[in-house]
Amino acid sequence: MTKNECFRLLGLPHTANESEIRRQFKKMALRLHPDINPDPMAHEAFIKLSKAVEILLNPDYQKEKNDKRPSGRAGNETEEERLKRMRAAKMRFEQQQIRQAKDNTNYFLSLTTGKRWVIYKYIMRISLILSLAMTLELFLPRHYEPDVLIGSTRSLNNGIIRNNITRIKLQKRGSYYIQNNAFAWESTYPEVLIESSWFLHTPIKMISTDDFTRYRSVFDFHIWSIRYLLIILLLVPLFPYLWRRKTLAFVFFYHLSFWGTGIISAYLLLTQGRFIHLLSFGFL
Numbered sequence: 001m002t003k004n005e006c007f008r009l010l011g012l013p014h015t016a017n018e019s020e021i022r023r024q025f026k027k028m029a030l031r032l033h034p035d036i037n038p039d040p041m042a043h044e045a046f047i048k049l050s051k052a053v054e055i056l057l058n059p060d061y062q063k064e065k066n067d068k069r070p071s072g073r074a075g076n077e078t079e080e081e082r083l084k085r086m087r088a089a090k091m092r093f094e095q096q097q098i099r100q101a102k103d104n105t106n107y108f109l110s111l112t113t114g115k116r117w118v119i120y121k122y123i124m125r126i127s128l129i130l131s132l133a134m135t136l137e138l139f140l141p142r143h144y145e146p147d148v149l150i151g152s153t154r155s156l157n158n159g160i161i162r163n164n165i166t167r168i169k170l171q172k173r174g175s176y177y178i179q180n181n182a183f184a185w186e187s188t189y190p191e192v193l194i195e196s197s198w199f200l201h202t203p204i205k206m207i208s209t210d211d212f213t214r215y216r217s218v219f220d221f222h223i224w225s226i227r228y229l230l231i232i233l234l235l236v237p238l239f240p241y242l243w244r245r246k247t248l249a250f251v252f253f254y255h256l257s258f259w260g261t262g263i264i265s266a267y268l269l270l271t272q273g274r275f276i277h278l279l280s281f282g283f284l
Contacts, residue, residue, distance in 0.1 A: 006052035018057060025053045029093050043086065050089035108246045111254055120254070123262040124237035130268055131234035133199040133278060134227055140198040143282075147172045149190045149208065156180060159220030168206075170194070177221040178206055184215040197224065198282040200274045223268070230264070237261050 007014055010024050030036065032046040110116065148171035157177070159165040164180035173194065188208040195205040195216075202224045206217045223230065237257035240250055269275045276284055 001048075001051060001055060003056060006056050009048060009052045010056075021053060021056050025049065026096065029096075033090070033093055046089060047082065047086050050092070051085065104246055108250075111251070112244055120237070120258055121241070123257065123265060124241050126265050126269065127234040127237050127257075127261050129278070130265055131231050134197075134231050134234070137197040137199055137202075138227075140282075142204065143196045143198065143201060144207075145172075145194045145196060145201075147192055147194050149192050149206075152186070160225040162218060162220050165220045170206075173203065176203065176219055179218040179220060181215055181217045184208070184213075184217070188215065199278055200268070201272070201277045201282070202227075233261055233264065 004014070007016065010016075010021065010028070012020060012024055016024075028049055029046065032049060111120075149168060150171050151169040153167045156164050156166055159177060159179075162179045165177045166180050167175060168178050169175045170192075188210045193207040194203050195207060196203050200223070203219045203222065204224050205219065208215045208217070219225070236253060240254045240257055244250065269278070
């Protein structure tokens with residue numbers, strides 16, 4: 001069997017490197033191995049596949065075979081040789097499966113043991129506390145904190161929960177996007193009240209007044225706008241913690257929790273004094 005025939009059998013270009021050849025062999029072996037494929041023709045196909053890989057990975061294979069073959073021997077291999085090669089190919093496949101299983105086990109252990117697993121458990125606990133706090137905030141009383149409106153823009157944008165929002169600037173809290181409300185606050189007193197959630201003091205509404213009317217403008221593009229999504233996302237780390245399995249789903253949710261939820265939890269805790277608010281159960 002020539003190298004061109006080997007590459008054609010594997011369905012690879014002539015420029016394929018060793019790792020590509022091994023990867024393609026594993027993929028095809030899972031389909032053609034006699035223990036998996038009941039088709040009688042799969043035996044012969046698996047033998048040819050193993051021989052092709054052996055030739056490509058060992059350039060001196062043909063020379064060694066020619067040197068070992070007796071001078072009077074015909075080119076066609078005997079049934080005994082065919083069975084011997086099939087047993088060797090099967091042994092190599094089983095060894096590859098063992099190595100792959102061992103690598104998977106080592107990787108799983110690297111995720112669920114040691115310092116990395118300790119960090120993950122802290123992320124899981126902090127995320128659960130934040131999720132519980134944000135859930136309870138839906139039912140608890142609100143804070144009303146005074147502030148001063150010192151500026152606004154007339155540009156309009158589409159928000160998450162409101163179609164028309166604009167940017168304002170508050171003396172204490174800084175800049176936010178808020179429901180347009182037909183720029184009602186332009187005719188109101190600059191002193192406003194900020195309605196915020198109980199535990200994290202997340203701004204929900206701005207209350208402004210003139211001599212006759214009280215206006216409630218909803219904040220947008222803020223944590224409260226996506227509170228339900230955050231509550232669910234903060235619960236994700238609980239799934240890999242309770243369901244530790246050597247599966248692709250576990251690895252996906254593990255990394256989503258470690259990097260995605262972990263970064264979000266750190267941002268929530270370390271910005272706008274939320275860590276202090278949470279420690280004081282919302283009283284500070």
